Amino acid sequence: MQRWIYLLPLIMVLGLGGLFWSQLGKDPHRIDSVLINQEVPPFDLPPIKGRTEGFASADLLGQVTLVNIFGSWCIACRAEHGFLVDIKASREVPIYGIDWREKDRDAGPAWLARFGDPYTRVGDDPDSKAAIAFGVTGAPESFIVDQRGIIRYKHIGPLTPEVWTRTIRPLIEELRTP
Amino acid sequence: MITEIGHFALILALCVAIAQSVVPMVGAQRGNTAWMDFAAPASIGQLFLVGVSFAALTHAYVTSDFSVLNVAANSHTDKPMLYKVSGVWGNHEGSMLLWVLILALFGGAVGMFGRNLPPGLKARALAVQAMVAVGFLLFVLFTSNPFERIPAEMVPLNGRGLNPLLQDPGLAFHPPFLYLGYVGFSMAFSFAIAALIEGRVDAAWARWVRPWTLAAWCFLTVGIALGSWWAYYELGWGGWWYWDPVENASFMPWLAGTALLHSALVVEKRDGLKAWTVFLAIVTFGLSLLGTFLVRSGVLSSVHAFATDPTRGVFILALLLITIAGSLALFAWRGPSMKAGGLFQPISREGSLLFNNLLMSVGTATVLLGTLFPLLAQAFDYKVSVGPPFFNSVFVPLMVPMIVAMGIGPLLSWKRADLMPALKRLWFVAAMTLGAAALTGVMVGEYLVMSMVGIGLAVWLAGGTLAEFVGRTRLSPKRMAHTPRSAWGMTLAHLGLAVAIAGMTGAGLWEQERVLVMRTGETASIGGFDLTLDGVDSRPGPNYEATRGTFTARRDGDEVVVLTPEKRIYPVEGRPTSEAAIHSMLAGDLYAVIGDPQGDGHVVRLYWNPLVPWMWVGCLIMVAGGTLSLTDRRYRIGAPRRSRLRAAAQPAE
Structure with missing residues (x-):
C-alpha cells in the first residue's frame, strides 16, 4: 500500500496539536462573540398555536429589535419572563420570540397565556432550526439586532434590569441614532 | 510523616x-x-x-x-x-x-x-x-x-x-471505572508499540492484546454508564447524555476500543488487518489521553472542567503530542511492512467486521470533529458551539447500517461467505423487525420514523444475535456446553446493545415532562400516573439541609409508590443540589424533582421516562458479555504452538 497513507495520521495529529497549542490559555467561556456583527441568518418559522403570524428573519429589518429564545421547559426563562413583560409595557423595543424545542404544541401558548405575552411575533422552533442558526447554547438567550438585520449583541442567560440599564439600553439608543 | x-x-x-x-x-x-x-x-x-x-x-x-x-x-x-x-x-x-x-x-x-x-x-x-x-x-x-x-x-x-454534586455513590465510583478503562487501553498501546518495534504482529500478539483491551473496555463501559446514570438522577432534569465535550472524550475511546476489540479478532483468527489493528490501538489510547487533556487544560468549556490551569495544559499537551505523534511516526515508518496475511472477500466475517470497524471509526471521527470544531472555529476567530442536534443528525444515522450489519455479520463464515443463506436464516427476524416497527408506529404519536427505526433496530439486532446462537447450538445442552465462552460473550454483549438501543429510543424520544407549581393536596398526571403532593417538609442531613416533597403516585386509583425528591443545600460549599426521586419499572421511570417555593406551592418537575432502565440493564449485559469472554479458555492457556507461528511470521519481516 502507498506509504503516504501511513503518514496521514501523523500529519493530522501534528496539525491538531498546533491548533491546541494556539488555543491554550484562552478563555473558552467567552462565547459572546458568536455571529456578532453578522447578518441574522435567514429563517422562516411557523406561528405557535393560537397565533396567525410566524416569525421570519425579514421581520427584523427596519427597526432595532430584541430577539429572545425561550421555552416553556426552561426554568431560567420563567425567571426572566416578568422582566420581558415589563419591557413590553415600557415600549422600549419590540421583542421577537423563538419558542425553542417544545415537545408539546400547546405548551408554549399555555405558558404565554399564563405568564403574559411580551412578544410582537413568536416563531415555533421545535427542531432548533433558527436556534442553531443563531448559535444558541442554551435558553434563555437574547440578541439585539439593528435596522439592517445585523446582530449587535448577545446575552446568555436571563436578562436582568442591571444588564438592561448598563449595556442594552445604551446600545439600543446608540443604534437608533443615525 | x-x-x-x-x-x-x-x-x-x-x-x-x-x-x-x-x-x-x-x-x-x-x-x-x-x-x-x-x-x-x-x-x-x-x-x-x-x-x-x-x-x-x-x-x-x-x-x-x-x-x-x-x-x-x-x-x-x-x-x-x-x-x-x-x-x-x-x-x-x-x-x-x-x-x-x-x-x-x-x-x-x-x-x-x-x-x-x-x-x-x-x-x-x-x-x-x-x-x-x-x-x-x-x-x-x-x-x-x-x-x-x-x-x-x-x-x-x-x-x-x-463539590456537593460529586457527593454521590454513583459518582464516587465513576472516575475509578472510567480511568480503569482509559488507562487500561495503555496496555493495548504498549503492545502495539512493542509490535511495531519488533516489526511483527501475529495471532499470538492479538491473543495477548485482546484480553487487556477487553478488560479496559468493560471498565470503560461501566464508567460511562455510571456517569450517565449519575447525570440522569443527580442533575435532576431527566437527561442522560448531553454530547458534552467531556462525555465525548470518554465516548471516543469507547468507540475506538470497540473497533479495536473486533479488528484484533481478525488478526487472531485470520492474520489480517494487522496495520489497521495497530493503528486502532494507538488511536484508542491517544483518544484516552486527549480526554485527559480536554478535561484539564481548559481549552473547551464543559460542565466537567475541574482544573483549568494553562501550565498543566501545556504539560499535558506536550505529553500528548510526544506520545501520539511519536507513536504515529513509528507507525508511518514500520506500519507499511506489516503485510496482510489472510485475504478475504467483501462478503465474509472479516468483511462485516471491517465494515463495522470503518463505520465506528467514521463515528469516532464525527464525534471528534463535533467536539473540536468550536476550537477549530475559534482559532479562526469565529465562535460556534456544536450541540446535540449535530451529533444526533450525523452520528446516529451512521449507527443504523452498523446495527443492521451487526445482525448479519456473526452468521457469515470467515474468508468467504454467501449473503443469501445468512439472509434466509434471518427472514423470520426480518418479519419480527417489521412487525415491531409497525407496532411502534401504531403506538407512538411523535418522532414516528425515528421511533420505528430505533425499536426495529433493537429487535433486528436481538433477533439476529439469537438466530446465530440458535444456529450454533441448535439449543442442545451438549452443544451449549461446548460453546466457547467468547461466543457466549459475543451473544450477550450484542444482546445487551440491543436492549440498550431500545432503552435509548424510549428515553430519547418518548420522554414526557411537566413543570408546574403544586400546592399540598394537588394532583398532577403524567404517563398514566396520578401524582399527589402530600406535603413538603424540611429535614437535616449529615452535612446539608434538605427540603423534601412527598408524592404518592397512583395508577387507576391504586397506590404504586411514594416518591420523596429532595432539594439539598450544602452550607459549607453554599451550593444546592436536587435529589430526584425515581421509581424504576420495566416500562420506564417515574421521576420527580422538587424545586423552589413559589407562592404557596413549590415548582415541581415530573417526568415519565419510558424504557430508561433498559439502557443501564443493556450496559450491564454488555459488560457481562465482555467479562464472560475474558474468562475464555484460550486466554488462560496462552499462545498456541510457537514453532508454527514463528514459521508463519518469518516472511512478514
Whole structure:
C-alpha cells in the first residue's frame, strides 16, 4: 500500500496539536462573540398555536429589535419572563420570540397565556432550526439586532434590569441614532 | 510523616519507571535476557511504590489532615467516610495520582501474569508502559503534587469540602471505572508499540492484546454508564447524555476500543488487518489521553472542567503530542511492512467486521470533529458551539447500517461467505423487525420514523444475535456446553446493545415532562400516573439541609409508590443540589424533582421516562458479555504452538 497513507495520521495529529497549542490559555467561556456583527441568518418559522403570524428573519429589518429564545421547559426563562413583560409595557423595543424545542404544541401558548405575552411575533422552533442558526447554547438567550438585520449583541442567560440599564439600553439608543 | 512517605514513594516510582523504560528496551534490542527480565520485577515494584503513595494520600483524607493543601481544599470533617475516600480522586491532583496508579496496575498485572508472553514482546511492552508512566509521574510531581503542605501557621481548622454534586455513590465510583478503562487501553498501546518495534504482529500478539483491551473496555463501559446514570438522577432534569465535550472524550475511546476489540479478532483468527489493528490501538489510547487533556487544560468549556490551569495544559499537551505523534511516526515508518496475511472477500466475517470497524471509526471521527470544531472555529476567530442536534443528525444515522450489519455479520463464515443463506436464516427476524416497527408506529404519536427505526433496530439486532446462537447450538445442552465462552460473550454483549438501543429510543424520544407549581393536596398526571403532593417538609442531613416533597403516585386509583425528591443545600460549599426521586419499572421511570417555593406551592418537575432502565440493564449485559469472554479458555492457556507461528511470521519481516 502507498506509504503516504501511513503518514496521514501523523500529519493530522501534528496539525491538531498546533491548533491546541494556539488555543491554550484562552478563555473558552467567552462565547459572546458568536455571529456578532453578522447578518441574522435567514429563517422562516411557523406561528405557535393560537397565533396567525410566524416569525421570519425579514421581520427584523427596519427597526432595532430584541430577539429572545425561550421555552416553556426552561426554568431560567420563567425567571426572566416578568422582566420581558415589563419591557413590553415600557415600549422600549419590540421583542421577537423563538419558542425553542417544545415537545408539546400547546405548551408554549399555555405558558404565554399564563405568564403574559411580551412578544410582537413568536416563531415555533421545535427542531432548533433558527436556534442553531443563531448559535444558541442554551435558553434563555437574547440578541439585539439593528435596522439592517445585523446582530449587535448577545446575552446568555436571563436578562436582568442591571444588564438592561448598563449595556442594552445604551446600545439600543446608540443604534437608533443615525 | 505518612504524607512525606507518599511523596517520597512517588519520586522513587519515577526512578523505577525511568529504569524500566530503558533497561528492558535495550535488553530486547541486544538480546540480553537478564536486562529483559528486569521489566517484570520493575513493573511490580512500580505498582507497589505508586500504591504506597496513593495509600498515603488516602490516609491524609481519611484522617482529615488539613495540613495537606489538597485535603484542605477538597475535604471536610463532616463528610461521610465514603466521600472522604472518594474525595481523594474528586480533584485534579488526586485523580492524576489515581491515573498513575492504574497505569502501574496494568503494567504490574502484565509483569505478574505475563509469564508465557514472548520475552522480547513483554520486555518492550513493559518498557513502553513505563515511558508513559514517566511522563505522567513527571506531570504529577512537577505540576500537580497532591502532597503539598500548607505552612503550619496557616493550617485551617476545617476543609473547604467537596463539590456537593460529586457527593454521590454513583459518582464516587465513576472516575475509578472510567480511568480503569482509559488507562487500561495503555496496555493495548504498549503492545502495539512493542509490535511495531519488533516489526511483527501475529495471532499470538492479538491473543495477548485482546484480553487487556477487553478488560479496559468493560471498565470503560461501566464508567460511562455510571456517569450517565449519575447525570440522569443527580442533575435532576431527566437527561442522560448531553454530547458534552467531556462525555465525548470518554465516548471516543469507547468507540475506538470497540473497533479495536473486533479488528484484533481478525488478526487472531485470520492474520489480517494487522496495520489497521495497530493503528486502532494507538488511536484508542491517544483518544484516552486527549480526554485527559480536554478535561484539564481548559481549552473547551464543559460542565466537567475541574482544573483549568494553562501550565498543566501545556504539560499535558506536550505529553500528548510526544506520545501520539511519536507513536504515529513509528507507525508511518514500520506500519507499511506489516503485510496482510489472510485475504478475504467483501462478503465474509472479516468483511462485516471491517465494515463495522470503518463505520465506528467514521463515528469516532464525527464525534471528534463535533467536539473540536468550536476550537477549530475559534482559532479562526469565529465562535460556534456544536450541540446535540449535530451529533444526533450525523452520528446516529451512521449507527443504523452498523446495527443492521451487526445482525448479519456473526452468521457469515470467515474468508468467504454467501449473503443469501445468512439472509434466509434471518427472514423470520426480518418479519419480527417489521412487525415491531409497525407496532411502534401504531403506538407512538411523535418522532414516528425515528421511533420505528430505533425499536426495529433493537429487535433486528436481538433477533439476529439469537438466530446465530440458535444456529450454533441448535439449543442442545451438549452443544451449549461446548460453546466457547467468547461466543457466549459475543451473544450477550450484542444482546445487551440491543436492549440498550431500545432503552435509548424510549428515553430519547418518548420522554414526557411537566413543570408546574403544586400546592399540598394537588394532583398532577403524567404517563398514566396520578401524582399527589402530600406535603413538603424540611429535614437535616449529615452535612446539608434538605427540603423534601412527598408524592404518592397512583395508577387507576391504586397506590404504586411514594416518591420523596429532595432539594439539598450544602452550607459549607453554599451550593444546592436536587435529589430526584425515581421509581424504576420495566416500562420506564417515574421521576420527580422538587424545586423552589413559589407562592404557596413549590415548582415541581415530573417526568415519565419510558424504557430508561433498559439502557443501564443493556450496559450491564454488555459488560457481562465482555467479562464472560475474558474468562475464555484460550486466554488462560496462552499462545498456541510457537514453532508454527514463528514459521508463519518469518516472511512478514
